Amino acid sequence: MTEGRLVLAATPLGDVRDASPRLSEALATADVIAAEDTRRLRSLTAALAVSPVGRVVSFYEDVETARLPKLLESLRAGETVLLVTDAGMPSVSDPGFRLVAACVEAEVPVTCLPGPSAVTTALALSGLPCDRFCFEGFAPRKPGERAKWLGSLKDEPRTAVFFESPHRLASTLADAADILGPGRRAAVCRELTKTYEEVKRGSLPDLAAWAADGVKGEITVVLAGAPPRSVSVEDLVSEVSSRVSAGERLKSAAAEVAEAAGVSKKELYDAVLASRKS
Numbered sequence: 001m002t003e004g005r006l007v008l009a010a011t012p013l014g015d016v017r018d019a020s021p022r023l024s025e026a027l028a029t030a031d032v033i034a035a036e037d038t039r040r041l042r043s044l045t046a047a048l049a050v051s052p053v054g055r056v057v058s059f060y061e062d063v064e065t066a067r068l069p070k071l072l073e074s075l076r077a078g079e080t081v082l083l084v085t086d087a088g089m090p091s092v093s094d095p096g097f098r099l100v101a102a103c104v105e106a107e108v109p110v111t112c113l114p115g116p117s118a119v120t121t122a123l124a125l126s127g128l129p130c131d132r133f134c135f136e137g138f139a140p141r142k143p144g145e146r147a148k149w150l151g152s153l154k155d156e157p158r159t160a161v162f163f164e165s166p167h168r169l170a171s172t173l174a175d176a177a178d179i180l181g182p183g184r185r186a187a188v189c190r191e192l193t194k195t196y197e198e199v200k201r202g203s204l205p206d207l208a209a210w211a212a213d214g215v216k217g218e219i220t221v222v223l224a225g226a227p228p229r230s231v232s233v234e235d236l237v238s239e240v241s242s243r244v245s246a247g248e249r250l251k252s253a254a255a256e257v258a259e260a261a262g263v264s265k266k267e268l269y270d271a272v273l274a275s276r277k278s
Contacts, residue, residue, distance in 0.1 A: 004031075004075035006103050007082045008096060010089045010115030014194030016047040022113050024048050030082035032074050034059035034067065036095055040086050059083065064095045068102050075108045087218075089117050093137050093163060118192055118220045119161050125199050126187035126222035128159050136162040139172050139221075146172060150179040153223065160223040169219055170211035176223070177204035185224040191217040231261050233271045240272050 009026055012018040027033065027045055031054045035041035038058050045052060059067055071081055083090045083099060089112075090096030103110050123130045136153075139162050140146040153160055164172050169188070176184070187201045188211065196217065200210055236257050243253040254272060258265040 003109060004078045005080055005109040005111060006071075006075060006099065007080060007111055007113060008090045008100070009082055009084050009113040010117065011044060011084050011087055013087045013116045013118055013121065013192050014197075016044065018116050018193060019044070019048055020113065020115055023115065024050050026082050026113060027052055027084075029080070030054045031079035032057065032071065032081045034071060034081060034083045034099070036060050036085040036090075041084060044084075054080075054082070059095055059099075061095055064098050068099060071099060072102060072106055072108070075103065076106070087116070087118070089115070092117065092119060092135070116193070118163070118189075118218070121192050122187070122189040122199075122220035122222050123159065123161055125189055125192075126159070127201055128185065128187060128222055128224050130159055132157075132225075133159040133161060136160055138163045138165075139168070141168065143171075143175070146175055147179060150176055153226075154180055155226050155229070157225045157228070159225050162221050162223070164219045164221055166215045166217060166219055169215050169221075170208055172221075173204055173208035173211055177208055180204065180223075180226075184226075187222040188215075189220045189222065190215065192220065228262060231263070233263050233267045236261055236263065236268055237271050237275050240268065241275070244272075 007026055007030065009023050011023065027048065027050045030052070033041065033052055033054050033056045035056060036059060038056055041056065057067065075081055083096055085094035085096065088094065091100060100110055119135050123133055134156065140149050182203060182205045184204050185202065186204055186207055187199055188207055190198045200207060240250070240253050240257050243257070244250050250272060251269065254269040255265045258268040
């Protein structure tokens with residue numbers, strides 16, 4: 001029996017010319033195409049002048065779990081299943097993770113056709129450091145949960161990328177300015193690769209004021225990481241001592257606190273010992 005495989009395929013964010021030749025070939029030859037939106041799939045194949053020969057099934061969030069058994073059956077029967085979402089890479093804040101996990105569990109081969117991603121495109125355009133970054137998915141909708149989430153980014157040194165809806169963007173940016181401070185910089189990337197692409201860069205208060213007038217389109221926000229904390233070894237002695245009192249070993253506690261603060265592990269360890277003698 002021929003071994004089937006799952007193929008994850010990135011699709012254009014907006015401009016169909018970003019589609020790769022491999023994507024066109026995969027759309028034309030796959031036995032099954034699992035599409036987040038079958039109407040969007042038809043528009044894509046028409047624009048690419050591709051006529052799929054395989055079966056097309058819908059695969060959006062509400063039916064993702066229910067579709068798994070049938071798709072796994074197809075894969076075990078030796079068929080190639082192509083997974084495409086509306087734009088960008090499947091599984092990245094789009095359907096796909098559950099199917100990939102099920103294939104891994106069933107030892108079914110999984111491969112990927114790389115291509116457009118709003119995350120890395122926005123990061124590259126932001127003008128902010130991108131040697132290290134984290135992706136946060138969609139910002140929480142409820143104000144309380146959003147405030148807690150923003151608080152978790154207060155000391156995050158990496159650049160953070162997240163998605164937001166246009167009608168919540170202004171309030172999210174205003175909350176970010178309050179919680180993270182007015183000096184934190186960000187970039188709002190709108191309608192990437194499309195006709196009305198726009199990238200606004202600036203401080204959080206400035207961007208919140210801009211967004212208050214109303215913003216349309218698909219939004220990706222890139223948030224600068226927290227500036228390094230200015231702390232001395234002496235400032236950290238009490239933190240290490242508290243952790244040791246709670247049951248941690250001095251050496252490991254000093255090492256973890258020093259690494260997080262960016263100071264010498266040996267200096268902090270020695271300072272804790274000196275404080276005990278005094």
